[in-house]
Amino acid sequence: MKDVLNILYYKIILFLKVDSHFSFLSILKSVGSGIVYLVFAYGCYFLTFHTIDYLLVSVQIGSFLLHRFILVVLFIFFITINVGNIVVSYSTLYKSQEVSYLITKPLSFTKLFLIKFLDNFFYSSTTLLLMITSVLIGYADYFNLSWTFYPIALLFLILPFMFTAGSLGVVILLIILKLSSKFGIRLVLVGISLLYFSGVIAFYFISSPMDLIQNVFNYYPNINQYFGFLENGLIRFLPNYWIADSLYWISEDKFYRAIPYIYANISCSIAFFAIALYLAKKWYYQTWLTSLNITSELRIKNRFSNKFFRFDKKSILNSFDESIVKREFWLFFREPSQWAHFLVMIFLITVFISSVSGINTIVLNEYNEYLKTVIYLVITLFNVFLVASLSLRFVFPLISLEGDSLWKIRSAPINYNQFLLKRLVIYFSIIFFIGQLISFFSNHQFPVQLSTIAQINNAVISISLVSMNFGMGGIFANFKEKNAIRLASSQGASITFLFTLFYLILLIVILFLPVYNFFQLYTRGIHSPISNLLATTWILFALSLLISFISIRVGLRSFQKDI
Amino acid sequence: MLNLINITKKFGTFTAVNNVNLSVKAGEFFGFLGQNGAGKTTTIKMITGLYTPTEGQILINNIDIYKDPIKAKSLIGYVPDQPFLYEKLTGREFLYFSGGLYSIDKKSLTFKIEKIIDTLQIGTWVDKRTEEYSQGMKQRITIASALLHDPKLLVIDEPMIGLDPQSAVVVKNVLKEFANNGSAIFMSTHSLNVAEEICTRIGIIKDGKMIFEDKKGVVETIKGSDHQNLESVFLHLTR
Numbered sequence: 001m002k003d004v005l006n007i008l009y010y011k012i013i014l015f016l017k018v019d020s021h022f023s024f025l026s027i028l029k030s031v032g033s034g035i036v037y038l039v040f041a042y043g044c045y046f047l048t049f050h051t052i053d054y055l056l057v058s059v060q061i062g063s064f065l066l067h068r069f070i071l072v073v074l075f076i077f078f079i080t081i082n083v084g085n086i087v088v089s090y091s092t093l094y095k096s097q098e099v100s101y102l103i104t105k106p107l108s109f110t111k112l113f114l115i116k117f118l119d120n121f122f123y124s125s126t127t128l129l130l131m132i133t134s135v136l137i138g139y140a141d142y143f144n145l146s147w148t149f150y151p152i153a154l155l156f157l158i159l160p161f162m163f164t165a166g167s168l169g170v171v172i173l174l175i176i177l178k179l180s181s182k183f184g185i186r187l188v189l190v191g192i193s194l195l196y197f198s199g200v201i202a203f204y205f206i207s208s209p210m211d212l213i214q215n216v217f218n219y220y221p222n223i224n225q226y227f228g229f230l231e232n233g234l235i236r237f238l239p240n241y242w243i244a245d246s247l248y249w250i251s252e253d254k255f256y257r258a259i260p261y262i263y264a265n266i267s268c269s270i271a272f273f274a275i276a277l278y279l280a281k282k283w284y285y286q287t288w289l290t291s292l293n294i295t296s297e298l299r300i301k302n303r304f305s306n307k308f309f310r311f312d313k314k315s316i317l318n319s320f321d322e323s324i325v326k327r328e329f330w331l332f333f334r335e336p337s338q339w340a341h342f343l344v345m346i347f348l349i350t351v352f353i354s355s356v357s358g359i360n361t362i363v364l365n366e367y368n369e370y371l372k373t374v375i376y377l378v379i380t381l382f383n384v385f386l387v388a389s390l391s392l393r394f395v396f397p398l399i400s401l402e403g404d405s406l407w408k409i410r411s412a413p414i415n416y417n418q419f420l421l422k423r424l425v426i427y428f429s430i431i432f433f434i435g436q437l438i439s440f441f442s443n444h445q446f447p448v449q450l451s452t453i454a455q456i457n458n459a460v461i462s463i464s465l466v467s468m469n470f471g472m473g474g475i476f477a478n479f480k481e482k483n484a485i486r487l488a489s490s491q492g493a494s495i496t497f498l499f500t501l502f503y504l505i506l507l508i509v510i511l512f513l514p515v516y517n518f519f520q521l522y523t524r525g526i527h528s529p530i531s532n533l534l535a536t537t538w539i540l541f542a543l544s545l546l547i548s549f550i551s552i553r554v555g556l557r558s559f560q561k562d563i
Numbered sequence: 564m565l566n567l568i569n570i571t572k573k574f575g576t577f578t579a580v581n582n583v584n585l586s587v588k589a590g591e592f593f594g595f596l597g598q599n600g601a602g603k604t605t606t607i608k609m610i611t612g613l614y615t616p617t618e619g620q621i622l623i624n625n626i627d628i629y630k631d632p633i634k635a636k637s638l639i640g641y642v643p644d645q646p647f648l649y650e651k652l653t654g655r656e657f658l659y660f661s662g663g664l665y666s667i668d669k670k671s672l673t674f675k676i677e678k679i680i681d682t683l684q685i686g687t688w689v690d691k692r693t694e695e696y697s698q699g700m701k702q703r704i705t706i707a708s709a710l711l712h713d714p715k716l717l718v719i720d721e722p723m724i725g726l727d728p729q730s731a732v733v734v735k736n737v738l739k740e741f742a743n744n745g746s747a748i749f750m751s752t753h754s755l756n757v758a759e760e761i762c763t764r765i766g767i768i769k770d771g772k773m774i775f776e777d778k779k780g781v782v783e784t785i786k787g788s789d790h791q792n793l794e795s796v797f798l799h800l801t802r
């Protein structure tokens with residue numbers, strides 16, 4: 001264990017040294033990041049406090065249903081960490097140069113696995129931990145819980161819960177790679193993905209939230225009691241249930257009823273971690289070798305040819321533009337983590353569009369203006385969120401991905417600004433097009449004035465979000481990192497994401513009143529002037545112009561520094 | 564062809580290159596020598612536009628690289644010490660990409676690529692992705708990409724790293740022929756026997772300052788001498 005501690009010690013030293021490099025810019029960056037994190041933390045606290053207040057006081061759903069709502073949120077949280085760990089662990093456990101280096105040292109594979117697993121877990125979970133702590137403060141403040149709640153909730157509920165999700169992630173990854181050596185990576189990936197999706201769908205069938213709400217509301221107004229008997233028994237075996245129920249009993253001041261769940265939660269976490277270590281001991285080195293085979297196998301199989309983008313083929317573009325477009329095409333489609341992630345995101349977008357398109361317009365017209373406004377704004381938020389996610393994943397890493405090969409661009413007789421802007425235009429065009437499709441299919445059921453405005457707003461917002469990610473990617477450029485996923489989950493990316501959330505809040509503030517007024521007049525059959533709605537677009541346009549101008553300028557400047 | 568006039572580069576309080584003056588004429592093969600950390604790579608990065616000098620001026624064929632970078636850079640070919648390439652492109656694709664950056668038309672580029680593949684003897688693996696290349700293979704692709712646009716000045720940082728003996732001979736011959744055809748080469752190296760063998764003139768940098776610039780054909784004298792070699796001169800000067 002001494003060798004593991006030795007490596008972890010130097011990892012911490014490395015981390016501290018990186019952060020203690022003092023220069024005006026680095027201090028400014030750190031202070032700025034600190035402020036953004038603090039504001040974000042406060043935002044989470046504020047949102048949690050007021051959401052609970054709204055649900056319990058205004059909607060009066062009762063404490064039991066509130067905690068079942070938390071149960072569903074925790075499930076999404078679990079899946080996020082789990083999938084995140086599967087994807088990122090593959091890079092850190094199998095593709096990192098550090099592993100190749102440490103593997104040559106007299107260090108057992110289990111220890112190596114342990115180091116990289118902890119490294120990965122804490123690296124990718126820092127922002128989530130910050131978020132969850134703020135949420136817990138909001139929760140505890142609402143229910144007037146004592147200070148002892150915080151250490152208990154963090155150490156015995158949330159951390160073990162996240163650790164279970166992370167451990168399960170690497171267990172799945174080990175199994176995928178182990179099976180790949182027998183059945184081939186493609187077949188195994190398809191099989192495991194189907195199983196995974198079946199599991200997610202099964203959870204919704206088992207928990208059936210809509211049925212539960214209806215059954216609980218049969219008892220209205222006596223809904224402030226424990227309705228555990230209305231639930232499917234299977235759900236009691238899930239970690240998110242243990243957390244949600246623990247919180248329920250703690251908020252009811254019956255801590256002793258939470259103890260069995262806390263015990264189960266910690267035991268489960270230890271068990272999954274032990275399984276991960278056991279499998280690592282048996283399979284890690286073997287699967288590491290398998291991953292090498294998979295890489296070379298895919299390299300040979302993936303020689304997909306596209307005549308149109310062949311470098312030696314003539315093109316209508318000038319030689320400079322042609323070079324950029326073709327290079328971008330091949331670098332994207334030969335990097336599995338790029339196109340695979342893109343496909344997953346397109347799949348999720350398709351799911352979103354197909355479910356939103358199904359909103360019944362007749363039912364929609366039955367709602368009051370307030371609810372209609374909320375539905376419209378939620379859909380707008382999701383649209384923007386999807387555009388933001390695409391931008392964060394594919395535009396934020398753009399500058400960093402120039403990486404070690406930057407010498408070629410910087411020593412060539414070209415205008416860097418043009419080079420970067422042309423690259424940006426490629427990604428912007430794709431994201432813009434997807435954004436417009438999302439907006440069209442998810443807003444067509446609303447009155448034509450609103451769907452048109454949504455379309456224009458989406459276009460304007462796409463410009464600013466893509467620009468913002470480009471600029472922030474420049475400020476936080478890391479030319480040593482080749483992995484786009486790690487870049488898109490770095491500290492800089494987290495801060496960019498927080499900025500996006502502020503932008504979303506601002507969007508709601510700007511849109512709420514004009515949309516609400518529109519629905520009020522529309523319901524009464526009064527022709528509503530579109531000018532009020534257009535005013536919001538003008539505000540967004542001005543804001544977008546400002547954000548885009550500053551961001552692009554910052555992004556371009558970052559490329560001109562000494563390298 | 565290359566003029567460095569009072570070049571200084573500071574990183575914070577540290578001065579990496581201190582008031583360096585140097586000139587390399589067309590047809591010259593200039594060897595830039597120095598110990599580790601002496602300022603060789605920093606100087607090269609300033610010549611190729613990767614670093615901005617804190618003070619001074621760099622002229623490529625009388626064009627200031629910071630005032631007219633595009634024109635100046637079109638005259639330079641650059642081979643860095645660490646030849647990082649786009650891993651997902653093949654060597655040939657990388658050559659096409661490089662040619663595109665120098666606006667070479669497709670027909671002429673294809674011809675030049677075929678020629679350089681033949682000259683550097685890289686045909687057997689040029690269509691593999693560069694992620695499969697050894698250091699020496701990457702080095703040769705980088706040299707090929709630097710020669711595609713017929714530069715007037717070739718700037719090379721440690722060209723022999725990772726090359727096997729056969730490849731080293733090929734590269735040395737290509738470089739010698741390049742200089743013989745009237746272009747200038749500015750080469751940084753630790754390998755004193757390579758410098759002695761192929762350079763026509765040398766300069767030595769120590770702690771950021773030029774401590775020796777061969778203006779009287781010292782290298783040529785050493786080559787003709789049985790009692791002296793570049794190593795002894797270098798060790799004496801950098802002591």
